[in-house]
Structure formats: C-alpha cells, structure tokens
Amino acid sequence: MAKKQLRRMDLIFANDDDYVEILQRTFKSSNEDIIDEMISSGLKGRGGAGFPTGLKWKLTAESTSKKKYVICNADEGEPGTFKDREILTQVPYKVLTGMAVCAKVTGATEGFIYLRGEYKFLVPLLEKELKRFRIICKDLGLDFKVNIFLGSGAYICGEESALMESMEGKRGEPRNKPPFPTDSGYMGKPTVINNVETLAHTFTIFKYGAEKFRDLGVQDSRGSKLFSVSGDTPNPGIYELELGMTVQDFVDDFSDGDCKAVQVGGASGFLVPRKRFNETAIGYQGKLTGISLPTGGSMMLFNSSRSMYNVLNNYLEFFQEESCGQCTPCRVGCQQLVRGIDAVKRGQKPAAYLDKLLKLTDTMKVTAKCGLGQSVANSFQSIVENFREEMIY
Amino acid sequence: MTKMINLTINGIAISVEQETTVLEASKKLNIKIPTLCYHKDLCVAGNCRVCVVEQIGTKKLVPSCASPVQEGMEILTNSLVVRNSRKHIIELLLSEHNADCTKCYKNGNCELQELSSEYKITNSDFIDLVPFKQYKYDDLSPSIIKDDSKCIRCQRCVRTCSEIQHLSALSVAYKGDHMKISTFAEKPLRDVVCSNCGQCVIHCPTGALVEKNYIEEVWDALGDPNKHVIVQTAPAVRVGLGEEFGTNGKGRVTGKMVTALKRLGFDAVMDTDFTADLTIMEEGTELLTRLKKAIVDKDPTVKLPLFTSCSPGWIKFIEHSHPASLGNLSSCKSPQQMFGTLAKTYYAQNRKIDAAKIVSVSIMPCTAKKFEADRPEMRNSGYKDVDYVLTTRELAIMIKQAGIRFPDLEEEKFDKLMGESTGAAVIFGATGGVMEAALRTAYEIVTGRDVPFTNLDIKPVRGFDGIKEASILIQDPLPEWGFLNGVELKCAIAHGLGNAHQLMTQIISGKSTYHFVEFMACPGGCLGGGGQPIPTSPEIRKKRMDAIYAEDASLPIRKSHENPEIIQIYNDYLGKPLGELSHKLLHTHYYPREMI
Numbered sequence: 001m002a003k004k005q006l007r008r009m010d011l012i013f014a015n016d017d018d019y020v021e022i023l024q025r026t027f028k029s030s031n032e033d034i035i036d037e038m039i040s041s042g043l044k045g046r047g048g049a050g051f052p053t054g055l056k057w058k059l060t061a062e063s064t065s066k067k068k069y070v071i072c073n074a075d076e077g078e079p080g081t082f083k084d085r086e087i088l089t090q091v092p093y094k095v096l097t098g099m100a101v102c103a104k105v106t107g108a109t110e111g112f113i114y115l116r117g118e119y120k121f122l123v124p125l126l127e128k129e130l131k132r133f134r135i136i137c138k139d140l141g142l143d144f145k146v147n148i149f150l151g152s153g154a155y156i157c158g159e160e161s162a163l164m165e166s167m168e169g170k171r172g173e174p175r176n177k178p179p180f181p182t183d184s185g186y187m188g189k190p191t192v193i194n195n196v197e198t199l200a201h202t203f204t205i206f207k208y209g210a211e212k213f214r215d216l217g218v219q220d221s222r223g224s225k226l227f228s229v230s231g232d233t234p235n236p237g238i239y240e241l242e243l244g245m246t247v248q249d250f251v252d253d254f255s256d257g258d259c260k261a262v263q264v265g266g267a268s269g270f271l272v273p274r275k276r277f278n279e280t281a282i283g284y285q286g287k288l289t290g291i292s293l294p295t296g297g298s299m300m301l302f303n304s305s306r307s308m309y310n311v312l313n314n315y316l317e318f319f320q321e322e323s324c325g326q327c328t329p330c331r332v333g334c335q336q337l338v339r340g341i342d343a344v345k346r347g348q349k350p351a352a353y354l355d356k357l358l359k360l361t362d363t364m365k366v367t368a369k370c371g372l373g374q375s376v377a378n379s380f381q382s383i384v385e386n387f388r389e390e391m392i393y
Numbered sequence: 394m395t396k397m398i399n400l401t402i403n404g405i406a407i408s409v410e411q412e413t414t415v416l417e418a419s420k421k422l423n424i425k426i427p428t429l430c431y432h433k434d435l436c437v438a439g440n441c442r443v444c445v446v447e448q449i450g451t452k453k454l455v456p457s458c459a460s461p462v463q464e465g466m467e468i469l470t471n472s473l474v475v476r477n478s479r480k481h482i483i484e485l486l487l488s489e490h491n492a493d494c495t496k497c498y499k500n501g502n503c504e505l506q507e508l509s510s511e512y513k514i515t516n517s518d519f520i521d522l523v524p525f526k527q528y529k530y531d532d533l534s535p536s537i538i539k540d541d542s543k544c545i546r547c548q549r550c551v552r553t554c555s556e557i558q559h560l561s562a563l564s565v566a567y568k569g570d571h572m573k574i575s576t577f578a579e580k581p582l583r584d585v586v587c588s589n590c591g592q593c594v595i596h597c598p599t600g601a602l603v604e605k606n607y608i609e610e611v612w613d614a615l616g617d618p619n620k621h622v623i624v625q626t627a628p629a630v631r632v633g634l635g636e637e638f639g640t641n642g643k644g645r646v647t648g649k650m651v652t653a654l655k656r657l658g659f660d661a662v663m664d665t666d667f668t669a670d671l672t673i674m675e676e677g678t679e680l681l682t683r684l685k686k687a688i689v690d691k692d693p694t695v696k697l698p699l700f701t702s703c704s705p706g707w708i709k710f711i712e713h714s715h716p717a718s719l720g721n722l723s724s725c726k727s728p729q730q731m732f733g734t735l736a737k738t739y740y741a742q743n744r745k746i747d748a749a750k751i752v753s754v755s756i757m758p759c760t761a762k763k764f765e766a767d768r769p770e771m772r773n774s775g776y777k778d779v780d781y782v783l784t785t786r787e788l789a790i791m792i793k794q795a796g797i798r799f800p801d802l803e804e805e806k807f808d809k810l811m812g813e814s815t816g817a818a819v820i821f822g823a824t825g826g827v828m829e830a831a832l833r834t835a836y837e838i839v840t841g842r843d844v845p846f847t848n849l850d851i852k853p854v855r856g857f858d859g860i861k862e863a864s865i866l867i868q869d870p871l872p873e874w875g876f877l878n879g880v881e882l883k884c885a886i887a888h889g890l891g892n893a894h895q896l897m898t899q900i901i902s903g904k905s906t907y908h909f910v911e912f913m914a915c916p917g918g919c920l921g922g923g924g925q926p927i928p929t930s931p932e933i934r935k936k937r938m939d940a941i942y943a944e945d946a947s948l949p950i951r952k953s954h955e956n957p958e959i960i961q962i963y964n965d966y967l968g969k970p971l972g973e974l975s976h977k978l979l980h981t982h983y984y985p986r987e988m989i
Contacts, residue, residue, distance in 0.1 A: 156568070171565055173565075176456065319569075320569055321568070321570065322568070322569060323568065323572075324569075324572070325546065325569050325570070325572025326572070327440045327441070328441055328442050328443075328482050328486055328546075329442055331570065331572060332486065332522070334569070335522055335570045336485065336488065336520060336522075339520045339525075340519075343520060356518070359477070359481075360481060363477065363482070366452070366454045366474065367445050367453075367454050369440065374453065
C-alpha cells in the first residue's frame with residue numbers, strides 16, 4: 001500500500017510569471033531531449049485514461065505527415081469535475097506553453113482548444129491570451145496558431161475521437177480505434193490531444209525538470225493531480241494533491257465525519273465504500289498493490305444520509321441520456337440498467353436480476369465502442385456489489 | 394508486393410495481406426462471424442458490436458469488421474466471453490426492437506431474425522423497451538415505408554443515403570436512448586429530398602425500411618372479372634427474380650417469368666423492353682434535333698448535353714438538387730410510363746377494350762417507379778397510366794403465394810403488340826445501357842452504318858466505374874445529317890446519385906462538354922435497383938450485369954429501330970418520332986422541388 005502521507009501541493013496554480021523565460025529555455029533543447037524528459041517524468045494523461053503523455057508526443061513526432069495538430073481537451077464534462085475551468089481562468093499561459101512545446105516537438109502548425117460550451121464566458125480572456133502567445137511563439141521562430149472551438153454540450157464530445165468528429169462538423173460519435181489520433185486524428189492528420197491539466201503539468205516539468213516531478217507520487221503514479229472535491233464535505237473545492245494517497249487519507253482530510261462512500265472519478269469512476277478506504281489508492285493501475293483507481297479528479301463524498309440507489313440511478317440516467325447512441329451495448333445497455341434497477345426496487349424483478357445486470361455490465365465493459373459505455377460498469381458494479389441491500393429494499 | 398501478416402484464428406494459422414480485417418481473414422478460413430451493421434457497399438461503422446471477437450492479450454473484445462490484422466495476433470471467434478457477449482448484444486437489440494416477426498413484411502428475410510434464431514434467444518428476460526418508446530411509422534411515401542419500431546440503428550441506410558446517394562435524406566438524430574434514424578425535422582419521407590431510390594431498403598437488415606407493397610391491390614384486380622389486367626416487366630427484373638427462388642447460377646429467367654405471370658392470371662404479359670426501344674427512337678431523335686438546333690441553327694436556347702430521363706430516382710434528385718438544369722432533361726417519359734400511356738390508348742384500341750377497364754401493372758427493379766407512376770404528370774392516357782408498380786421482390790411473393798414452383802416452369806414468350814424486345818432494350822437494365830442502345834440507333838440513323846464496335850458491343854460504356862466517358866467520331870454521314878460530319882459525339886454515364894452529383898458538378902462548372910449523358914440513380918443501374926432481391930452486393934450486381942449482356946448477345950435483334958413492333962407502332966399509330974401524337978403521349982416535363 002502507498003506509504004506516503006498525503007501532501008498538498010501548489011504547483012499548478014502557482015503564479016509563474018517567468019513562463020516566457022521557461023519557454024525560451026525549453027525551446028533551446030532538442031526535440032529528442034524534450035520528449036525524453038517528458039517520458040522520464042512519468043506524466044500520464046490527467047483526463048482519466050492515463051496514457052503516458054511523452055509517448056503520445058513521441059508517436060506524433062515520428063509521423064512524417066506535413067500537417068499535424070495539437071488539441072487541448074477542455075470539454076470538462078465528467079460530473080463532479082471542475083478543475084480545468086479554474087486552470088484556464090488562472091494560469092492559461094501554462095496550458096499554452098505546453099501546447100507550444102508540443103507543437104515544436106511534434107511539428108504541428110495548428111492548435112485548438114476544444115472548450116466546453118458552458119465555458120463560453122472564458123472566450124474573451126483566452127482570446128487575449130492566445131493573441132499574446134502567437135507573438136511569443138513567432139519570436140521563438142514557431143509558426144503556431146491556436147484557435148478556440150466551442151463544444152455544444154454533449155458529454156460524449158469529451159471522448160477524443162468524438163471530439164474530433166464534432167470539430168470536423170460531424171455528429172459527435174466516437175471512431176473505431178485503431179487508427180489512434182497520433183496516426184489519424186483531426187482531419188485524418190496526426191494529432192496530439194491532451195487534457196487541460198496534463199498540459200499544465202508539462203509546464204511544471206519544463207520549469208523544475210522531470211526528476212522533481214518524479215519525486216512526487218508513488219511508483220507508476222507520478223506527480224500531483226488536481227481534485228475536484230464535492231458532496232458531503234465541509235470543504236468543497238479544488239485541491240492539488242500528490243498521487244498515490246489512500247482514500248482513507250483523503251477522507252480524513254475532507255469528510256464531514258460521516259462518510260460512507262467516495263465516488264472516485266465521477267459517474268464513470270468507482271465507488272469506494274468505507275470498508276475499503278484503507279486499501280484503495282488513488283493513482284494509475286500498474287505496480288500499485290491493492291486496489292488503485294485512475295481518475296480525472298472528481299471526488300464525491302457521500303454520508304449516511306444518502307441513498308446509494310439514488311446515486312446509481314442518477315449516474316445511469318446520465319449515461320442513458322449522454323450515450324451517443326451508436327453502439328448497441330451502450331445505447332440499449334444503459335436503458336436496461338436504468339429500468340432494471342427500478343424493476344428490482346419495485347419488486348417487479350427478483351433480486352437475482354441484479355446478477356443478470358452485473359453480467360450485462362461485464363459485456364458492456366468489453367464490447368462498447370468507447371470509454372463511455374465501457375466505464376458504465378465501474379460505478380454500476382462497485383455500487384451494486386457494495387450496497388446490494390440498498391438496491392433491493 | 395503487399396506485406397503479409399501472420400496471425401491465428403481459433404488456433405488456425407493464416408497469412409493475409411496487410412489492411413485485411415479480422416472479419417475478412419476469418420472468412421478465408423471459412424469461419425463465419427455474424428455481422429449486422431457491416432455491408433460490403435458501405436464504409437465500416439463498427440457500431441452494432443455483433444461481430445466482436447476475442448484477441449488474446451487485450452482486455453476488451455475487438456470488432457472484427459473494424460480491426461485490421463496485426464502480426465502475431467491470436468483471435469478467438471467463439472470463446473465463452475465472445476458467445477456470452479454476442480448473445481447479450483442480440484438480446485439488447487431485440488429488447489429495443491418490435492419483434493412481432495410473424496406480422497412483419499420482412500419475416501423470412503431479416504438479418505436480426507436469422508441471428509436470434511442462430512443464437513436461440515428464447516429466454517431473454519431483459520425488459521421490453523418498445524412500450525416505452527414513441528416509435529414513428531411513416532407510410533406517406535408512395536414508395537417506402539419507414540417503421541422505426543423495427544430499426545436497430547445500424548446506420549446502414551444513413552451511410553447508403555450519404556455515401557452512395559449523396560442525399561442524406563436519412564440521418565441520425567438525437568442521442569442516447571432517443572437516438573434514431575430520421576429525416577430533416579422528422580418530416581415524412583414524402584416531403585424531403587428522398588429520391589425514393591430504395592437503396593436504403595435493400596441495405597436495411599430488418600423491416601425498418603421496406604417498399605410500400607401493392608400486392609393485395611393487384612390480387613384484387615386479377616380476381617375482378619370486369620378488369621383487363623396487363624403487366625409489363627422491366628429489363629433488370631429478369632436477371633434478379635431468379636435469386637428469390639435459388640436459381641442464382643442461372644441468371645436470366647425471362648421465359649419462366651413470363652410463364653409465371655401468365656399463371657398468376659394476367660390477361661396480357663408484355664415487356665417494358667418494347668417501350669425501352671421506343672424511348673431510344675424518341676430520345677435519339679430528340680438528341681439529333683437538339684444537335685441540329687445547336688450546330689446548324691446556332692440556337693442559343695438549346696440545352697446540351699441532353700440528360701436521360703429513364704430513372705425516376707434521378708429525376709427527383711435533379712428536381713431537388715439541380716433544378717436549374719431541368720432543361721437538359723430529355724422530355725421523354727420513362728419506358729414504364731410510355732408503356733402505361735400506350736396500354737390505355739394504343740393497346741386498348743388495337744384490342745378493342747375499354748381503357749377504363751384496363752388495369753396496368755408494372756414489375757420493376759425499383760421503388761422510385763411507384764412514385765413515378767403516382768406523379769400527376771403521368772395521366773396522359775386520360776387515366777392513371779400505370780396503376781400499380783410491383784418490385785421484383787413483390788412479384789416473387791405473389792409467385793410464392795400462388796404456389797408456383799418457379800424453377801420448374803416451362804419458358805413462354807411475351808404477348809404480341811408490345812412484347813417484342815431487342816438486345817438494345819435489355820441493356821437498359823445496366824449502367825451505360827441506355828447510352829449504348831442510343832448510340833447503336835443514332836449512329837446508324839446518321840451514317841447508315843453500324844456503330845464502329847465489334848459485335849455492336851460498345852465496351853467503353855459498360856462496367857461499374859462510377860463515371861464513364863465515351864466518344865464516337867461521326868464521319869461520312871448521310872446527306873441529310875451532313876452537318877454532323879467530323880463531329881465527335883461525346884457521352885458520359887453516371888450511376889448512383891453520388892456519382893451523378895459529381896458529374897453534374899463537373900458539367901455545371903463547364904469543365905466537361907458532353908452531348909449526351911446517361912444518369913441512373915442506383916449503383917450498377919437498374920440491375921442494382923432498390924426493388925431488386927435482398928441481399929444485393931457488388932458480387933451479385935456483377936452477376937446480374939453479366940446476365941444482362943448475355944441476354945443482349947443472345948437476341949436476334951439488337952437495335953431498337955429494327956424491332957418490328959416499333960416499326961409497326963410508328964406505321965399504324967404514332968406516325969413518327971417526336972410527332973404530334975408521341976409528343977402528347979410519350980413526353981412530359983418536370984418541376985423544381987425544395988431542398989429539405
């Protein structure tokens with residue numbers, strides 16, 4: 001189990017007004033060195049899926065295509081997540097620094113910020129920042145233009161390939177993979193797509209070096225991470241914490257004293273019941289022993305006044321509505337789950353029907369086309385298995 | 394040399410070319426993986442998930458239709474997890490589907506039904522979602538019925554309508570549990586850009602999109618002693634109908650089809666081929682007249698190139714999409730409609746039958762023909778020229794209902810007066826066929842000689858290329874056509890509305906200068922029509938095309954103007970091509986439509 005004490009960090013939101021200098025310094029390094037640094041830092045995607053960021057850049061850099069793109073995924077849509085908005089408000093230059101360096105090492109000439117529709121109010125601020133950055137890049141000899149693309153409110157468009165479909169003017173539906181965006185992304189060209197927070201963390205690496213970044217966190221889960229804390233807590237808000245902490249550590253700090261469960265990673269994440277607080281770590285799966293949970297950073301605390309049936313029903317209704325509807329397991333599976341738990345609760349189906357639904361989520365996990373349908377099983381299984389009696393009575 | 398990839402499927406080693414999908418590789422090993430959203434005509438969607446297989450070493454199952462093979466891959470197509478998942482997916486599809494199979498028009502030819510039968514889905518206890526849905530049923534179009542309760546959202550129709558037909562009359566609307574296949578603003582198909590081509594119908598795996606059938610109406614007419622029911626059969630029907638009776642290898646079933654129609658009780662069985670030949674006479678003359686106006690009279694109002702007007706799907710497409718070019722359309726009615734008008738005039742007079750008692754039925758490889766027959770313009774005989782249009786599939790249903798053992802039938806000949814056919818008429822059923830038939834006749838009219846191609850086979854206009862071009866240099870014409878001396882007659886052919894749109898764009902931009910262009914709404918022409926047997930695939934279209942050209946080669950007369958019944962109708966009735974009577978009966982014009 002992770003042994004470190006939970007440490008609060010203040011890297012992301014620190015006011016680093018020396019960013020131009022950092023950018024200039026980084027630009028003096030060779031592309032290979034930058035990529036090596038990124039890889040050795042151990043930074044993984046902070047959107048939740050946890051793909052190694054350095055490798056993503058490397059794969060795109062290796063492509064011989066003349067046209068490449070960098071996209072910043074700012075479609076922050078996971079229920080209970082609200083960190084990216086704050087990053088873009090307070091330190092947009094860190095995200096743009098990350099994009100500029102990415103453009104340099106991959107050879108991309110154009111970038112986009114795919115901004116969640118509800119964050120439209122950020123556009124004037126970002127536009128101002130983008131203008132300034134264009135000039136900074138030019139001075140560094142980099143012809144790199146970043147535009148803002150406003151989403152229209154579909155959760156699925158946070159999925160990288162659906163996001164690109166939507167940017168291309170099509171219906172936001174996930175694509176078949178392979179090919180992956182590093183080979184064929186936006187407009188069929190090699191594309192790096194990184195979460196807002198991931199790009200902000202690259203700044204930390206450029207400023208302090210990979211080694212310092214690696215010092216934070218444990219084993220395969222390196223660095224710090226922003227957490228959006230909500231639910232039954234006296235201290236909701238955004239916190240930067242080291243990766244690898246146990247849920248118990250977290251609860252000790254944030255609970256209202258009556259925490260019965262924590263939902264880690266939003267609707268598509270896992271519910272951790274009190275009895276597992278000690279054995280569950282927050283981080284990427286890999287060498288971590290025990291249960292480890294990757295997360296986009298949403299932490300929802302539930303106290304004993306909450307019905308876990310209602311919690312699950314709320315998630316499932318969300319998925320039922322936000323599924324793009326193209327693939328069978330996700331579109332129909334979600335409907336069956338919503339109606340299925342209702343039928344059990346009402347006594348129209350026997351309690352054993354929950355087992356059939358659990359098997360259905362096993363199928364959804366391995367057959368759904370994208371992460372949305374695949375991850376419905378996470379909350380369903382962790383809630384039904386741990387709070388089965390609340391589902392029935 | 395393409396790189397070869399080694400993998401194993403169910404433990405059997407195989408080496409296939411790079412870019413091959415797991416589905417294709419499995420097929421080579423005679424391993425069938427079930428599919429629903431996959432269709433050879435269309436891009437891969439990978440959305441039904443029925444074809445998932447296990448790839449050893451990966452946590453998720455992979456969709457075999459969308460997964461290219463990789464070196465060292467180990468695939469299991471029938472492992473426990475695959476079977477369980479596949480069964481779940483079929484159960485899920487059924488839970489959203491109005492599975493009232495015995496009352497479904499597609500009962501017996503439904504891919505979902507076949508799949509649930511194979512997997513013996515007999516005890517699914519998932520909740521029936523159909524009562525919670527507000528499924529729509531749209532039967533306002535004269536051609537196509539759209540029943541959303543049968544839809545499995547595979548999007549084959551959507552891909553067909555956009556990729557093949559460039560129309561997108563059907564597209565995906567809403568998301569999540571409300572996701573559905575819809576028209577613009579959920580208007581009925583009747584009121585949108587739908588060309589009625591029926592390509593969605595032949596690509597639909599279930600009963601969600603079917604032709605509007607008129608089988609009972611035709612049975613009623615056949616059973617009415619006061620009606621004289623006559624039937625015409627389009628060229629492409631004779632090369633498709635056999636598929637409905639398992640006579641695939643045979644190809645052409647012209648004689649058996651005639652026998653079957655007689656046994657069904659039609660009072661006269663005649664041939665659309667006859668009016669196809671008539672179309673050549675009228676349209677060929679129209680072309681030459683326009684050329685004369687353009688070259689000799691220097692008339693600036695004459696519209697060239699001349700566009701063919703046989704395909705009602707194409708007609709509705711141009712009315713919606715390129716209304717400014719309607720003047721280029723030949724004023725000739727389609728062969729079906731020429732036949733319909735003549736049935737209630739020429740035929741009625743000749744046979745001394747009251748036209749009011751005639752019920753005119755046509756058997757077509759086409760659903761748009763149903764719409765065409767319903768057009769208000771198509772009543773020049775004083776009656777509805779064609780009363781009922783049946784697709785090849787509907788005819789097969791009637792033959793089965795009548796207990797006729799089709800494969801064992803003797804072969805009979807069409808009835809006289811409007812039943813004589815030439816090779817030129819038969820090839821109307823294939824893309825390029827109208828062009829070839831027109832050239833065979835027009836060239837001979839102008840020069841007095843056969844077209845300069847071996848055996849009259851104008852090979853450049855044949856085959857499945859999306860857009861084809863051909864030209865013929867006119868030399869030493871007969872004196873009255875002297876103005877055409879040295880003119881290179883340029884022609885083009887497009888089939889499938891996507892190709893039609895592409896060719897139209899070229900023509901409108903002025904990049905291409907043609908004299909005569911053939912357009913067909915469906916891939917391969919009528920032989921791949923929306924009324925043809927299901928399934929239709931590239932291989933099946935190829936077989937039908939081979940059969941069409943074999944029929945052409947087998948006929949004693951292969952030029953429209955040599956058809957004795959054509960000579961007879963001009964002598965006895967019409968006078969001459971583009972004459973006063975033919976103008977009244979055989980020609981029409983079309984109108985712009987909105988783009989929604």
